[in-house]
Amino acid sequence: MPEAVETMDGWYCLHDLRKIDWSAWRKASQEERDEAIKELQDLLTKWEEVEENREGSYSFYSLMGHRADFIIMLLRPTMKELGEIELAFNKSKLAAFTTSTYSYVSVVELSKYMTKEGEDPMENPGVRARLKPRLPKWEHICFYPMDKRREGNDNWYMLPMDERRELMYEHSKTGRKYAGKIKQIITGSMGFDDWEWSVTLFAHDVLEIKKIVYEMRFDVVSARYGEFGPFYVGNLLTTEDVPAFLEI
Numbered sequence: 001m002p003e004a005v006e007t008m009d010g011w012y013c014l015h016d017l018r019k020i021d022w023s024a025w026r027k028a029s030q031e032e033r034d035e036a037i038k039e040l041q042d043l044l045t046k047w048e049e050v051e052e053n054r055e056g057s058y059s060f061y062s063l064m065g066h067r068a069d070f071i072i073m074l075l076r077p078t079m080k081e082l083g084e085i086e087l088a089f090n091k092s093k094l095a096a097f098t099t100s101t102y103s104y105v106s107v108v109e110l111s112k113y114m115t116k117e118g119e120d121p122m123e124n125p126g127v128r129a130r131l132k133p134r135l136p137k138w139e140h141i142c143f144y145p146m147d148k149r150r151e152g153n154d155n156w157y158m159l160p161m162d163e164r165r166e167l168m169y170e171h172s173k174t175g176r177k178y179a180g181k182i183k184q185i186i187t188g189s190m191g192f193d194d195w196e197w198s199v200t201l202f203a204h205d206v207l208e209i210k211k212i213v214y215e216m217r218f219d220v221v222s223a224r225y226g227e228f229g230p231f232y233v234g235n236l237l238t239t240e241d242v243p244a245f246l247e248i
């Protein structure tokens, strides 16, 4: 029987993707729009404070293409806190001008594939920090959900642990080539959402996102066992950028 790898789980994660109803937004009064912008900036400021206190983290990016106009990614110690924030945003003035086009519920996950015999990775401060990460405010984001294939001879879940460990090691070697260029946050979502993991990549240079995703397609773990959902890519939005982003 193939053995399940143990996971270490950190902060809970919500990816909330919204489309703006630009024609309703245009029809709103200037006062209404100003209030909505101020309220969003206050929310972002609050999330920044939480991040400063190491009690959670957030990212806010505009998105390219038709699927959504922006993404909010939130990390909190409990699912309950995430639910409260989701509700608070839904009750905000701006939310009334948006529709949710995609969302994703998961938890920051590290697996123990690379753990050495007799070692407790939770004693490593670097590992503990990665479970409660401060999301980088790099220029670009890329988010997509993925599964490991379970089809005929290509069934990840039927592979023995050693083989999976070897394939994950190959994967990590490709990933390490992108040190300083790509920061990845992997969240697990089995039982929480439709796909098994979410991948969120941050980059200074958007082309590095294309390069890593392409290069990883040749790693057996992606080539043979990777199944991918929709990709979302976008540009950083700071609190100060909000008025210009929403100006009409």
Ligand code: VOV
Binding pocket: 109, 110, 111, 112, 113, 114, 146, 148, 168, 171, 172, 174, 175, 176, 178, 179, 182, 183, 184, 186, 197, 199, 201, 212, 213, 216, 217, 222, 226
């Ligand atoms: C910056 C790049 C980078 C680096 C260094 C990196 C390294 C690592 C390590 C060391 C490990 C295993 C231990 C752990 O930490 O969990 C992982 C784990 C994982 N990865 Fe990864 N990954 C990267 C990047 C990276 C990308 C771009 C993708 C998407 C793959 C693609 O084809 O689009 C990905 C996926 C995953 C997944 C889904 C998992 C969990 C799989 C499971 O079965 O448990 N990952 N990953």
